[in-house]
Amino acid sequence: MLEILRRLVQAVTDAATLDEALTIIVTRIKDTMQTGVCSVYLLDESTDRWLLMATDGLNPDSVRLASLARTEGLVGTVGSRGELVNLDDAPNHPAFRFLRETGEEIFQSFLGVPIVHQREILGVLVVQQTTQRKFSDEEEALLVTVAAQISALIAHAKVSGRLHLSQTTGEKPTDVHFKGVAGIGGVATGTAFVRQPPAILRRVKDAKTDQPELELGEFHIALSEVKAELRQISDSLSEHLARKETALFDTYLRMLEDHTLSGEVCQRIRSGETATTALKYVVLDLVARFEAMDDTYLKERATDLLDLGRRILAKLLHEQSEALEYPDDVILIAEDVTPVMLGEVVTKSLKAIVSIKGSANSHVAILARGLGIPAVMGAVDLPLSDISGAYLIVDGWRGELIVEPSEHVLAEYQRAIDDAAILEMDLEQVEPGAAITEDGARVHLMLNAGPFGDLSDRQRSFIDGVGLYRTEFIFLARSRFPTEDEQESEYRAELETYAPMPVVMRTLDIGGDKSLPYFSIEEENPFLGWRGIRVTLDHPEIFLTQIRAMLRANSGSGNLRILLPMITTLEELRASRVLIERVVLELRAEGISVTKPEVGVMIEVPSAVYLAPELATEADFLSVGSNDLTQYLLAVDRTNARVADIFDGFHPAVLRALKITSTAGVNANIPVALCGEMAGDPLAAVLLVGLGFNELSMSSAALASVKRALGAFHLRECRQLATKALASESGKNVLRIVGHAFMEKQLHLLVPPNLRESFVMEVS
Numbered sequence: 001m002l003e004i005l006r007r008l009v010q011a012v013t014d015a016a017t018l019d020e021a022l023t024i025i026v027t028r029i030k031d032t033m034q035t036g037v038c039s040v041y042l043l044d045e046s047t048d049r050w051l052l053m054a055t056d057g058l059n060p061d062s063v064r065l066a067s068l069a070r071t072e073g074l075v076g077t078v079g080s081r082g083e084l085v086n087l088d089d090a091p092n093h094p095a096f097r098f099l100r101e102t103g104e105e106i107f108q109s110f111l112g113v114p115i116v117h118q119r120e121i122l123g124v125l126v127v128q129q130t131t132q133r134k135f136s137d138e139e140e141a142l143l144v145t146v147a148a149q150i151s152a153l154i155a156h157a158k159v160s161g162r163l164h165l166s167q168t169t170g171e172k173p174t175d176v177h178f179k180g181v182a183g184i185g186g187v188a189t190g191t192a193f194v195r196q197p198p199a200i201l202r203r204v205k206d207a208k209t210d211q212p213e214l215e216l217g218e219f220h221i222a223l224s225e226v227k228a229e230l231r232q233i234s235d236s237l238s239e240h241l242a243r244k245e246t247a248l249f250d251t252y253l254r255m256l257e258d259h260t261l262s263g264e265v266c267q268r269i270r271s272g273e274t275a276t277t278a279l280k281y282v283v284l285d286l287v288a289r290f291e292a293m294d295d296t297y298l299k300e301r302a303t304d305l306l307d308l309g310r311r312i313l314a315k316l317l318h319e320q321s322e323a324l325e326y327p328d329d330v331i332l333i334a335e336d337v338t339p340v341m342l343g344e345v346v347t348k349s350l351k352a353i354v355s356i357k358g359s360a361n362s363h364v365a366i367l368a369r370g371l372g373i374p375a376v377m378g379a380v381d382l383p384l385s386d387i388s389g390a391y392l393i394v395d396g397w398r399g400e401l402i403v404e405p406s407e408h409v410l411a412e413y414q415r416a417i418d419d420a421a422i423l424e425m426d427l428e429q430v431e432p433g434a435a436i437t438e439d440g441a442r443v444h445l446m447l448n449a450g451p452f453g454d455l456s457d458r459q460r461s462f463i464d465g466v467g468l469y470r471t472e473f474i475f476l477a478r479s480r481f482p483t484e485d486e487q488e489s490e491y492r493a494e495l496e497t498y499a500p501m502p503v504v505m506r507t508l509d510i511g512g513d514k515s516l517p518y519f520s521i522e523e524e525n526p527f528l529g530w531r532g533i534r535v536t537l538d539h540p541e542i543f544l545t546q547i548r549a550m551l552r553a554n555s556g557s558g559n560l561r562i563l564l565p566m567i568t569t570l571e572e573l574r575a576s577r578v579l580i581e582r583v584v585l586e587l588r589a590e591g592i593s594v595t596k597p598e599v600g601v602m603i604e605v606p607s608a609v610y611l612a613p614e615l616a617t618e619a620d621f622l623s624v625g626s627n628d629l630t631q632y633l634l635a636v637d638r639t640n641a642r643v644a645d646i647f648d649g650f651h652p653a654v655l656r657a658l659k660i661t662s663t664a665g666v667n668a669n670i671p672v673a674l675c676g677e678m679a680g681d682p683l684a685a686v687l688l689v690g691l692g693f694n695e696l697s698m699s700s701a702a703l704a705s706v707k708r709a710l711g712a713f714h715l716r717e718c719r720q721l722a723t724k725a726l727a728s729e730s731g732k733n734v735l736r737i738v739g740h741a742f743m744e745k746q747l748h749l750l751v752p753p754n755l756r757e758s759f760v761m762e763v764s
Contacts, residue, residue, distance in 0.1 A: 004032055008146065021153060022054035025125075029146060030056045033139055035127040036107055040115075041068070041075050042123035042154065050075050050124060057128070058102040066102050073097030078112040078124045084144065085112045088134045111135040113143045117151035118179055118381070125150075152381055175406050178382050179645070180354070182399035183365050185752065186374030187416045189405075190329035190351035194388040195341050197334070198314040201306070204280040208272050216266060219275040222315035226308065227256055233343035237367070249339065255308060261286065276316050283309030303358060307338040331392050335384065337364050347371065352394035354379055354401060369701055372424075376401060397752040399645075423749040427704040432461035435707040441715040443689055445706060446504070446697035448675055449494065459700050462707055465501035467623070467697020468563070468675040469494055471508055471546065481542065487549035492556070499557040504623065504673075504697075506602065507576075508536055508546055509565040533566050537575055547583045551594045561598045563623055568607045570614055577618075600673075604628040609657045612664035622665045623697075626676030630654050649678040650731035650738075655691065659726060662692030671695055682709035682750045683738045689715065690722030705750055712745045 011024050022040050030038035037057030041050040044067070052058070052066040071080045077095045078085050087093055090110035107128035115123040125147045127135070135143075209215050234249035255261060261282060268278035283305060290302035330349050334341060337355040342364055353368055358377040368375040374396030382401065393402040393413050402409060435443045446467025474482055474490045482490075495503050536543035547562070554560035564576050577599055587594045601608065601615050604625035608615065616622060626649060631637065633654055636647045648654070658674070665672030673695035678684040680702030686709055688696060698706065721741055725734040735755060742751050 004028075004142070008149075018153070019054070021150070023056075025146065025150060026054045026056040029125075029127065029143070033127055033135075033142065035109075035129045037126070037128035039126045039128075040123060041079070041126065042115075043070070043079065043121065050079055052102065053123070055102075062099070062101040062103075066099050068097060068099070073099075074110055074112060075124045075126065078114055078126075079121055082114050082116065082121050084114075084140060085110065086135050086140060087111075088132045090128070106130055108132045109135065111140065111143060113140075113147045115147045115151050115154065117155040120155075122151060122154050155381060175409050176403040178379055178401045178403065180376040180379030180382070180399045180401065182396060183353075183355075183358075183375030183377040184368045184373070184396045186352075186372070186396045186420055187413050188331070188352040188374050188394050188396075189410065189413065189417075190331040190392060190394075191327040192331050192333055192354075192387045192390045192392050193326055194384050195324075195332060195334040195337070197307075197310050197336075199310045199317060201280045201283055201309055201313055204276045204313065206277050207274045208277075209269070209274045210272075212270050212272065215269045215275040215278075218316060219262075219265060219269065219279070219312075222275075222312045223256055223262060225315045226311045227253060229311070230256075230340065233340055237343050237347070252304065252308060252339070255305065261305070261308075276313060279309060279312055279316065303336045303338060303364075306336065307340060311340065331394055333382070333384065333387060339364050339367050342367055352376075352392075352396070354382065354392075354394060356380060356382060356384065369699075419749055423705075426749060427708060430704045430708050432458050434464065435462065435710050437689070437710055437713055437715050437718070439714040439716070441689075442694075443710050444673075444695040445703055446673065446675070446695055447498075447703075448697050448699055449498075449503075459703055462703040463501070464695075465559070466494070466498050466503040467673055467679075467695060469503055469505045471505055475508060481545075484545050484549045484552075487546060488552045491550050491553035491560075495553055495557045495559055499559050502559050502561050504561040504563050504600065505550055506563040506565055507533070508542060533564050533572050533576060537572065537579075540579060543576075543579055544583060547580055548587065551583060551587055551597065552592060554597065555592060555594055558595055561600060561621065563600045563602055565602045565625075566604065567601045567615070568605055568611075570611065570618065573601055573615060573618055603661050605632050606657070609660050612661045613667065616664040616668035616670055619670065621671040621673065622661060623673040623675060623695075624658060624661055624693075626654075626658075626674055626678040628676075629657065630676075630678075633657060648731040649676075649681070649684060650687075650725070650734040652726065652728050652730065652734065655687070655722075655725055655734065658688070658693070659691050659722075666692050673697055680706060682706050682747075683735070683742065685709060686713055686718050686741075687722055687725055687734075687738060689713075690718030690720070690725075709742070709747060709750055712747055713741075717741070 008028050026038040026040060037055065039055040039058060040053050042053045044051045048070050049067040052063055055063060068076050070076055074085055074090060074093065074095050087110045089108060090096055091108065107130055109129040109132060112124050112126040114121050115125055125143055127143060230249050230252050264282045265278045268281065269275055287302045287306050290305065326345050326349055328349050329351050330345050331352050331354060332342060332345055332350060333354045335356045336358060337353045342353065350373060352373050353364060353375045355377045356379055365375050365377065374394050376394055376396055376399050379401060390403050393405050435445045437443065444464040445462055446465050447463045449466045449469045474487060491505065550560055550562065564573065567573055580599060584594055584596050598620035600621035600623050601619045602623050602625050603609060603612060612622065630647060630649050634647065634651060636643050662672045672693055674688055674693050675697035678688065679696040680698035682705050685696055685706045689710065696706065721738055724737050728734045739751055739755055742748065
């Protein structure tokens, strides 16, 4: 069956038109299953009828003429119910509807399956036979699989306007929706511009050279030209972005200078490969390593490397840069939108970005956030070849695109755009200072510190320290493990920047599918494999060196907290503390004045939740990683557009796990923090305070909105909302409870637009 499907999919992919593709499908399926008929019916939304679009076995003159009402006939039964129907005596079924023009009265057996795309039923795929028989399980499986394969094809045709069901009009459809992953919140309208990559590495043919020095010279020239372009783009963006955003171009430059990339390419050239061949293998190998990582930030570095490789290749091939003409209202779209692509657009013209791949952790998403434009990532079903030039709405809150929106839909979204502008002005009025609830309770807002530094003075006044500093950045920027002195220098800079406020540094969190380029680990099930604290306890030399560097860096400021990742047992915590104690004694013996740091446990897997009471008695603080904990509890990959909409931090199971954790911390009289997207969501932040969390760690962009929300609620009200939420049966109910509370507090602009309208209707 797999070979049949492979050939069918290839034939359909090569088809010039949708009609041709559907004809291929019905012909191939009829021959393969040896039936009398195979037909495709699609739902014509203008008439609300199932229209016969292709057939092999029925009267061909009935195509685009024969139709059934939405619930009429066996086709209507399959389509309206969204379920398979398999009959050996179809004419005697109560739902059977005789269509004289098709000639189907001679067929006895019927098998119909729905064609579904993102939960929307687009059509019905049918086979029929003259003899009375039930179709086998294998035949059912084949037809279901084919229906699933062609669903995206039909959805794409709707967007491009190539699917015209009604013969009376040739108008392009409006309000066609495509789902992605919410990247950067906000709404924008504009014209789609699809950006193609500068060159394709996989198309490079392997070749040898007998002039390696010439090839090395060509490679170094290409490298220099790409570096110059990056500096130019960085300079142009610096007029619109803070230094912390444009600093990522320094990361790009370091990647180009790093021995892992340029050194390995040069080595392969010296061994006899051409520069293009060597570049292909080195870049694709590095990309594969990063794509295999579980950590979303590190995984996104694959996009950066691939983009750099393509740009070097374009220079090696002496391809001229395109003179691109962007519209005045650009929605930039690409398979992988990169910071360099973004920098090529005149900033004032750029309204939003849409990437087929990627997530909110990508470098380009960081830039989009800094520019204040919405982003939708992971839009895997968007047809790049058909979308260019279309007018779009980009909804970064929902992670959704609307192609060729109607006037009514445009008007609705314009209100959301206007509200966002009002909210931005409102947040600018939030006064500097710590976050205080309406009745005076202090909530510690902490910063998730990235590799890029600066905060404004106003933002700095909001925070009480750094709640999460991910030390992986230091290891990622090198082609080998950083030395103790190199680590000490980096850690000292971070600690001194925020002193005397505490800085929580998470020890190296690698392993399994989160490996470093120079410490690759391959496992069959990396999500449950050798990772986090398991790796560093198995390699104490890595752990001890890092702890020594941290404690030496802390000797002048005394504001270090150490956080242990992926703890699942008490034994892991105890073993880690023994090693930390050992380092303290060693450094003191060396005459270095060090203080024993607070050591915390990261709660990010279900086992740690249920061990939280015991962990809290031996740890100095607890810190929940809400992104990973939610992902593990709900078994949902939040970067996967297919299931991202069920990644739900408001799910009662998640809230109950958080309550167990916070209660453990409160009972042990230690701080309980939460870092992750929930902390930066104003609605979630109010709930978290009610659940007992006294530290919330978030990105700098979320500080003002969270402070504004907390200042409108009494601590008692936060606890009442949490109690109601814990008793709820779904995340939607929780959102409804909290949303109503925000509406009553006149905080409706802090409620995402996709939720606000329903709350307004219910409150009124």
